[in-house]
Amino acid sequence: YPGWKPSPEIAARWKKLTAPKELTEEHIQEEFVNHATKTLARSAFNMDDFAAYQASAYSVRDQLIDQWNSTQMYHTTVSPKRVYYLSLEFLIGRSMDNALLNLGIKDRYANAIDKLGFNMEDLVEQETDAALGNGGLGRLAACFMDSLATLDYPAWGYGIRYNYGIFEQSIVDGYQTEHPDYWLTFGNPWEIQRLDITYPVAFGGTVIRSKGASGGFVYTWEPTERVVAVAHDFPIPGFGTKSTINIRLWSSKPSNEFDFASFNAGEYEKSVKEQTDAENITSCLYPNDNHYIGKKLRLKQQYFFVCATLQDIIRRFKKTGEPWSEFPKHVAIQLNDTHPTIGIVELQRILIDEEGLDWDGAWKIVTKVYSYTNHTVLPEALEKWTVPLLKELLPRHMMIIFDINLFFLQSVERRYPGDREKLRRMSIIEEGVPQSVRMAYLAVVCCHTVNGVAELHSDLVQKQLFSEFVEYFGAGRFTNVTNGVTPRRWLHQANPRLSALITKTLKSQHWLKDLSELAKLKQFASDPEFQRKWMEIKASNKKRLAEHIAAHCNVYVNPDAIFDVQCKRIHEYKRQFMNILQVIHRYEELQKMTDEVLAKQVPRVVIFAGKSAPGYYIAKMVIKLINNAANVINYNLRTSKYLQLVFIPNYNVSLAEIIIPASDISQHISTAGTEASGTSNMKFVLNGGLIVGTVDGANIEIGEETGPENIFLFGVLTPEVEDIRHKQTYGTGIKVDPKLDSVVESIRDGTYGQPAIFEPLLHIDTMRKVDACFQNKAEWAKKSILAAASMGKFSSDRSINDYAKNIWHISPLPPPE
Numbered sequence: 004y005p006g007w008k009p010s011p012e013i014a015a016r017w018k019k020l021t022a023p024k025e026l027t028e029e030h031i032q033e034e035f036v037n038h039a040t041k042t043l044a045r046s047a048f049n050m051d052d053f054a055a056y057q058a059s060a061y062s063v064r065d066q067l068i069d070q071w072n073s074t075q076m077y078h079t080t081v082s083p084k085r086v087y088y089l090s091l092e093f094l095i096g097r098s099m100d101n102a103l104l105n106l107g108i109k110d111r112y113a114n115a116i117d118k119l120g121f122n123m124e125d126l127v128e129q130e131t132d133a134a135l136g137n138g139g140l141g142r143l144a145a146c147f148m149d150s151l152a153t154l155d156y157p158a159w160g161y162g163i164r165y166n167y168g169i170f171e172q173s174i175v176d177g178y179q180t181e182h183p184d185y186w187l188t189f190g191n192p193w194e195i196q197r198l199d200i201t202y203p204v205a206f207g208g209t210v211i212r213s214k215g216a217s218g219g220f221v222y223t224w225e226p227t228e229r230v231v232a233v234a235h236d237f238p239i240p241g242f243g244t245k246s247t248i249n250i251r252l253w254s255s256k257p258s259n260e261f262d263f264a265s266f267n268a269g270e271y272e273k274s275v276k277e278q279t280d281a282e283n284i285t286s287c288l289y290p291n292d293n294h295y296i297g298k299k300l301r302l303k304q305q306y307f308f309v310c311a312t313l314q315d316i317i318r319r320f321k322k323t324g325e326p327w328s329e330f331p332k333h334v335a336i337q338l339n340d341t342h343p344t345i346g347i348v349e350l351q352r353i354l355i356d357e358e359g360l361d362w363d364g365a366w367k368i369v370t371k372v373y374s375y376t377n378h379t380v381l382p383e384a385l386e387k388w389t390v391p392l393l394k395e396l397l398p399r400h401m402m403i404i405f406d407i408n409l410f411f412l413q414s415v416e417r418r419y420p421g422d423r424e425k426l427r428r429m430s431i432i433e434e435g436v437p438q439s440v441r442m443a444y445l446a447v448v449c450c451h452t453v454n455g456v457a458e459l460h461s462d463l464v465q466k467q468l469f470s471e472f473v474e475y476f477g478a479g480r481f482t483n484v485t486n487g488v489t490p491r492r493w494l495h496q497a498n499p500r501l502s503a504l505i506t507k508t509l510k511s512q513h514w515l516k517d518l519s520e521l522a523k524l525k526q527f528a529s530d531p532e533f534q535r536k537w538m539e540i541k542a543s544n545k546k547r548l549a550e551h552i553a554a555h556c557n558v559y560v561n562p563d564a565i566f567d568v569q570c571k572r573i574h575e576y577k578r579q580f581m582n583i584l585q586v587i588h589r590y591e592e593l594q595k596m597t598d599e600v601l602a603k604q605v606p607r608v609v610i611f612a613g614k615s616a617p618g619y620y621i622a623k624m625v626i627k628l629i630n631n632a633a634n635v636i637n638y639n640l641r642t643s644k645y646l647q648l649v650f651i652p653n654y655n656v657s658l659a660e661i662i663i664p665a666s667d668i669s670q671h672i673s674t675a676g677t678e679a680s681g682t683s684n685m686k687f688v689l690n691g692g693l694i695v696g697t698v699d700g701a702n703i704e705i706g707e708e709t710g711p712e713n714i715f716l717f718g719v720l721t722p723e724v725e726d727i728r729h730k731q732t733y734g735t736g737i738k739v740d741p742k743l744d745s746v747v748e749s750i751r752d753g754t755y756g757q758p759a760i761f762e763p764l765l766h767i768d769t770m771r772k773v774d775a776c777f778q779n780k781a782e783w784a785k786k787s788i789l790a791a792a793s794m795g796k797f798s799s800d801r802s803i804n805d806y807a808k809n810i811w812h813i814s815p816l817p818p819p820e
C-alpha cells in the first residue's frame with residue numbers, strides 16, 4: 004500500500020485509540036446499544052430477538068476484528084511461512100456462540116444482555132447457518148480453521164462465498180423437497196466485505212504463440228470473458244489465544260468493461276447478460292456429495308477461486324521483495340480434494356507467461372508448494388474434465404496440462420521402455436471420445452505430498468487408486484493424516500454441561516487445547532457418582548432432542564428409549580437402506596410377540612437425518628421409505644412404546660449440535676472400504692455415544708483407541724467385499740439371509756408404499772447385542788465414559804499438527820501478549 008505513512012506521533016496516537024478497552028458488562032451494553040441504534044437504526048421500543056442477535060453479533064464482530072488486525076499485522080512483520088488451505092467448501096454453521104466461547108467472553112455477554120432484557124441462548128438460535136458445504140469435506144475444512152487459529156499457525160483459508168448454500172430440505176408427503184438457501188437476506192455480520200481487494204479473472208479465447216526476445220516461444224492468452232473477484236473475510240478466532248485467522252471467500256462481479264458497444268447498438272439484453280453471467284459464477288454451491296458432475300459452471304467456479312487466490316498469495320509474497328526461488332519458503336498450499344487442482348496449472352502459467360521463468364524453473368517451485376488431500380476412492384466421485392471443455396474455458400491451461408503429461412510420460416517411458424499399456428494407464432489424459440483430464444492424477448504428478456484421511460483409506464489410496472504412482476514416485480510422496488474434529492465446537496459448545504463436568508473433574512479447561520487429557524477421565528469410569536452425573540447430562544440432551552422432534556416431526560418420542568441415530572448425507576454406500584431394513588425387521592418381530600414378551604423389550608427410538616443430492620433418485624427413495632415406515636411404525640399403538648422412527652428434516656451443522664450430544668448409539672455402517680474416514684463418528688463418541696459400525700474408515704482407529712469392548716463393530720473386512728460382490732452378481736453361493744426375506748417381501752408388496760429391492764446385509768445381531776448391553780445401566784455408563792475418554796487422538800488439533808510437521812513444514816507463531 005504505497006502513499007500515506009503516519010508520522011511517529013500519529014502512529015502513537017493511532018495505537019492509543021485502537022488499544023482494546025476493558026470488556027466490562029457496561030462496555031458490552033454500550034456497544035450493544037450503539038449497534039442497535041446506529042448500525043440497525045432501532046430503538047428500545049423496536050427490538051426483537053433477531054435485532055438483539057444482530058446487535059450482539061456486530062459487537063462481537065468488533066472484538067474479532069481487533070484481534071484479527073493485530074494477528075495479521077504481526078504476521079506481516081514476521082513474514083513466516085504460511086499455509087493456504089484451498090477448499091471449495093467451508094461448512095461453518097453458526098458463528099456467534101463459537102466466537103463468544105473461543106474469545107472466552109460468553110458469560111460476560113450473557114449477563115450484560117440479560118440486563119437489557121434478552122436471553123443469550125435465544126439470541127444464538129436466531130442465527131442462520133453458513134452452510135457453504137455438502138458434508139464431511141466442508142465441515143473438516145471448518146474444523147481445521149478452528150484448530151489452525153487455536154494452535155497459532157499462520158494460515159489462511161480460501162474459498163467461494165456462495166450466495167446460496169446447500170439447499171434447505173423439507174419433507175412433503177414423505178419426499179424430500181428442496182428450497183433455496185439464500186442465507187444473506189439480512190446481511191452477514193460475520194464477514195468483512197473488502198471492496199478494495201479485487202482481482203480480475205478471465206476465461207475463454209485463444210492463445211497466440213510468438214517468438215520471444217531470447218529465441219524461445221512466448222504464449223499470450225487472449226481471453227474473451229472477464230469478471231472480477233471481490234474478497235470477503237471471515238475472521239476465525241482461536242480458543243484461548245489472541246490468534247484470529249482469516250477465511251477469504253471470493254464473490255464474482257462483472258468487470259467494469261461493460262459492453263457499451265452492444266448497449267449503444269440497442270442490444271440491451273446482450274450487454275446485461277454478460278453482467279448476470281459474471282454474478283452467476285458464485286451463486287450456488289453444487290449439492291453433490293461423493294459424486295462428480297462435469298458442469299461448465301462448476302469448472303468456472305474452480306478456476307475463478309484459485310485464480311483470485313493465487314493473485315492474493317503472490318501479492319503477499321512480493322511484499323517480501325525476495326526472488327521467486329524463495330516462494331516455497333513462504334508458501335504451502337493444501338488442496339482440499341482435487342477441486343482446486345487447476346490452481347497448480349495456474350501457478351505454472353503465471354511463472355512462465357507472466358513472470359518469465361523457464362519451464363524447469365517454474366516446475367521446481369510449483370512442485371515444492373502444493374500438496375493434495377484425497378477424500379474418496381469411489382470411482383464416481385473422481386473428477387475428470389473433458390479436454391474440449393477445458394480448451395474452451397482455459398485454453399492456455401490445457402496446453403500446459405498436455406505439456407506436464409508429455410514430460411511425465413516421457414520419464415515413465417524411460418523407466419519402463421516399451422510398456423504402452425502402462426503409459427495408457429498412468430496418463431493424466433484419459434483416451435476416449437472425448438478425451439478427459441484425470442484431475443487426481445494431475446494432482447499426484449504435481450504435488451510433493453498426497454494424503455488420505457484415515458489409515459485404511461490411505462492404504463487403499465496407495466494400493467488401489469494410485470498404486471503405479473507409488474511405485475513410480477516412491478512411497479515417500481504418500482502419507483496418512485487421520486481426520487479430526489474440533490472439541491471446541493463439538494463438545495464445549497454443543498454439549499456445555501458435559502464440558503463443564505469434564506472441566507470440573509479434571510480441575511482445568513486445558514483438555515480443550517490438549518484432548519489427550521480426556522484419558523484422565525478413565526479413572527472415574529466405574530465411579531457411580533460420576534456415572535450418574537454423566538448419564539444425567541445425556542438424559543437432558545435426549546430430552547432437548549425429543550423437544551426438537553416434537554416440534555419438527557410431530558412425534559413424541561420416549562426419552563428413556565435407546566436413541567439410535569444415523570445422520571449423514573443419504574448415499575447408497577452409507578447404507579441407510581440396510582439400516583431401515585433392520586428397523587422394519589425389528590418392527591415385524593415386535594408384531595409377533597405376546598404382550599408378556601413385548602413388555603421385556605428394550606424401547607428404541609430410531610432417528611434418521613440427512614440430505615440427498617437433488618438428482619439422486621435412489622437416495623430420495625430411501626428417504627421416502629423411511630418416512631413411510633415411520634408412518635406405519637409410530638401409529639401402531641401396541642408396539643410404538645418399544646419402537647419409534649423419525650426422519651428429522653434439514654440436517655445441518657446447528658441441528659447436528661443438538662442431535663450428536665443426545666445419541667446413545669450412532670450408525671456408521673458403510674460397506675468396508677468405501678467411507679474414507681467419517682468424522683461424525685468421532686463427534687458422537689466424544690459426546691458419550693457408542694458406535695455401531697463396520698470395519699471401515701476411522702471406525703477402525705476409533706475402535707483401536709476405545710478397545711473392542713466399547714464399540715460395536717460388525718461385518719466383513721475390506722478385502723472380502725470384492726469377492727462377495729462377485730458372488731452376488733454371478734449367483735454363486737451367498738444368499739440373502741432368510742431372516743430378511745419377509746422384510747424384502749413386505750417392501751416389495753407395497754406395505755410401506757414404495758416397492759424397492761436392494762442388496763440387504765444384516766446387522767440385526769449387533770443390534771441385539773446393543774439391547775442387551777443397554778439394560779445394564781452401570782455397564783453402559785462405563786462404556787460411554789471410557790469411549791469418550793479415549794478420543795484424544797481425534798482432535799483436529801492433532802490432525803493439523805500432523806499436517807504442519809510432516810507436510811507444510813510450518814511452525815506456530817503466537818502473537819505477543
Ligand code: F58
Nearest residue numbers: 137139140292293378678679680681682
Ligand atoms: C468426505 N467426502 C468423505 N466429499 O466421504 C468422508 O469419509 C470424510 O470423512 C470427509 O470427506 C472428510 O475427509 C466428502 O464430503 C464431498 O462432499 C465432495 C463435495 C464436492 C463433490 C464431490 C464430493
